[in-house]
Amino acid sequence: MMKKLPVIISPYIKTRYPYNKLKICRRCNHFTVLGDEDCPVCGKSSLLGVEQRAASILKRSMWGARVIVMLIWAISLVVSQSILQTSLSIIGGAVLLALLWTLQRRLTPALLRVELENLFHKEAYTLVAGLANDREEAIKVFHSGNKPLAYEMLREIGALVHTDQLRIEQILLLQSFMLRKDMDLMIDPLLMDHFNTDLVEYIGELAKIRRDLLKENTFRYVLLHEIQILKMEQGDNILASVAGAAVRMQRYISLYPYLIMRYAGKLPKDRFLRLYRMLQSNPEIGTGPLYEEVMRVYNEKYKWDEDFRSTGNETELK
Ligand SMILES: [Zn+2]
Structure with a gap:
């Protein structure tokens, strides 16, 4: 088994749109999500946000429209043959320019x-x-030995490039780290359509340290590939951890009762206790095959357990 590295990963800075971090070089037109100022290709400090670039193009085209209106205005003034025509041209031109200005500002x-x-x-x-x-830059950093930085770079690129290759590279790096609950980890952007053992192992690890990250997409992925996961060496333990994470919310118990039912007997005591209490206190989800299985496990393993007799409010586990 590969030795896991203790690492520090910088928190991921979220932006409203993925392209908010995308920059373009004013000199060589190179795009990058990795640099702040210096262009990774020409080395000059001429990186500019794509939104700033779009804004400057827009500003130019807006001024172009204004210049055309002013030109028409000037021509109409020159060709005016009477005071009335000149006055009308002045008023008409001013109105047109004001209208254009307002419209441009609003739009x-x-x-x-x-x-x-x-x-x-x-x-x-x-x-x-x-x-x-x-991506090549990130791979170079990886080969130089700075794995956390390589992961951070791939994570930035992954916000814009949604390929399985990039996801696998991030997962493999994450799997080489000692993951801790205080790390800024993610799962949704790394989910793939097909079955992948490294991804499943990563999900299993998150189910233990950051179960709050497991949401519907992950539960659906696990359910879809459950048979293949069961063939993995630790497959049933991973599925039990995922079922334990699903017990976190009443909504997930309602949505995935069969996943939880199949692994209820393998849940650690704290997760089973939470499931038991949730079913007891929510009659709408506390019926059917899941309830029957939970009662079977309860009678088999926890019938005489003191913790199952208290109300549990004082030790609410999530
Ligand atoms: Zn450049």
């Missing part, structure tokens, strides 16, 4: 989004190449 957020989409569309090839280069 700026929507126009910015369009400009950003245009930028991604126009630079699609450069964007893909830039992110591929970022």
